[in-house]
Amino acid sequence: MPRTITAAVLREIGQPLHVERLKLADPGDEEILVEIEAAGVCHSDLHYLRGELAAPLPLVPGHEGSGRVVSVGPRTSGAIRPGDRVALLWRPNCGRCAQCLAGAPIMCELGGVQAKVGGLPNRAIKMSDGAGAVHHLMGVSCFSDHVVVHERSVVTVPEDIPAEVAAIAGCAVITGVGAVRNVIGTCVGEPVVVMGIGGVGLAAIMGAKLAGAHPLIAVDIDNSKLALARRLGATHTVNSREADPVAEVFGVADSGAAWVIEAIGHPQTLSAAMRMLRPRGTVIAVGLGAGGQTFEVPINELVQRQKRVVGSLYGSSIPALDLPAIFDLYRSGRLPLDELVGERFALEDISDAFGALASGAVGRSIIVPEGAPS
Template identity: 65%
Template sequence: MATVNAAVLREFGGALQVEQIELDPPGRGEIVVQIEAAGVCHSDLHYLQGDLQCPLPVVPGHEGAGRVVQLGEGVSGDIAVGDRVALLWRPNCGRCANCVAGKPIMCEFGPVQARSGGLLDGTTRMSVDGERVHHLLGVSCFSERVVVPERSVVRVPDDIPAAVAAIAGCAVITGFGVVRNVIGACLGEPLVVLGAGGVGLAAVMGAKLAGANPLIVIDVDEAKLQLAAELGATITIDVRDGDIVEQVLSHVPDGVLWAIEAIGRPETLNSAFRMLKPGGTAVAVGLGRVGQTVDVPINELVQRQKRVIGSLYGSSIPQLDLPVIFELYRSGQLPLDRLIGDTYPLDRIDDAFAALKAGAVGRSIIDPSTIQGVP
């Protein structure tokens, strides 16, 4: 049993506390990963605030990358000690009906980890003075080391920076993936992205590569809109300048074919629906509070044949999509470094979340190996 530093949440709405936790050895089919970088995501914030529920106490963090330092029994041999890996918060067993049908993001084991606060068998590998501590989505990367299923990692080439690998495993694969896997070819088609956070900006990069035109980005933050323009947006719209549907229709009077909602708010998803042209599709990507709903006018849905669909994790196959993302980054076609903001030591994690709530541009990164910047 190893002792490591980790950020622990003990009550919703409370502060994260850095504690020393005991990490059990890996079980069958599991590995231990030394975390090199962990992204600060809005979904983590939802859990911290209690908008999304998980068992407590818990070590949050679901967007991370690191190096394999130990293997449990029964590991397949595809992963070795020393390999660099990106962590996945939706593992896939490869055997259930959804996995066999080519929809591994809907694997039956994903909800098991989310509900139980454990790994694939529903049990945890962390404790403090005999008290079990839960995993968040089977990852919990706000920790120096984690135990995860082998099925929850994808190998990362050595020349990919740790922070890039971390955000690729969540924000990037979600935003880029929704264009690659849901929208597909959209050359010359009008497309809107609502929200210029990490996921939204990754969608902008994907839509630019796919040839969407005009490519419209909506946000309330001027700096984020400027970055969106630098990454490929042809039109940017500031929410503070008036009704966003009217603003979009002033540029594209017939409406847009695709609208990606990357915020998770009922009002913005409703706006996404209203700005569609006949036959258009609004793709909901952002998560909201448990129980939130959105109003959709039935007659407009039917008579104009509009659609509202959801996409989890970019509807991706991570083992196929992440290598593509890494290669596009290498070639300069996905400038993912532009998405990365400040790096914080583990014991300043609350500062990182405060920056997120304040609208910081760029994905904040936690380095769990440092305390106040001292290794």
């Protein structure tokens, strides 16, 4: 029997989310029902609310969450069981397509399927109101007290990991730390710049510190965020409203940066990131921009100085391997992820949470549905 849930629904671009009662169908084949414990508020959600990224409407946003499995549907693999704690993944993988077989599961073809139909990877749409279907965002839709997701859209979480940490680990942390672990690798003694000190940028700072970056330079327009970046490992900070970040980087690292992680997704900051590089340096673009945006790359600079720019979706990760490693590093104190957790909001106050995000709140705001563990 369908259950009634409370969820935040986007019905019109540019309009506030409405917290409503919806019907949620039981989990079907390879699907699981999860009670949400915590959900992070990410800039990618804001892109969808503003219409800068497209998705079918009406829609329940939220793609960064954690919770506990209530039940499983027929013909699941048995790997996920009722009672398990899980982190939700917005990029599931089938394990069979060319990208999965090549060791790049984040590029799995299922991601494009669920984005196009506004459903789960198997095209199912599990939510509805009195008028018809209500779509899923990235197969997750965790701005809700319960969700049905595909079993390949979760990774199990140990009981001693706080719900907020598990939630942000499934998006912000794996994206930022993963960009270092999976794209840079070791960078002992190499100058690294992180542009944009939100949740992803702060995670990248932590990851770069672990990897040995020095100097480690944080760039943002908010001094509070820069102060937190310094606490988490940045050796230098630059307020790009107060100083030219390119000149500041060359003032710290004479030849420029070996690596620049751009966690904003703006044409201007990506262009600045290219100018910060030393010869053979690399820009790693991890921030999503509005659909259709581009940025200019000077051709001769690219060729003569052998610079590179690469994209990294979801930290170029293998979540089933990377998330357990992240949880172990958190337990050991080497990734102080509690520092990333910002203000907590009830689901009914989700508009306030997005207001805080748009105004530059420090840390990741967390939505906690009523009845979830605190």
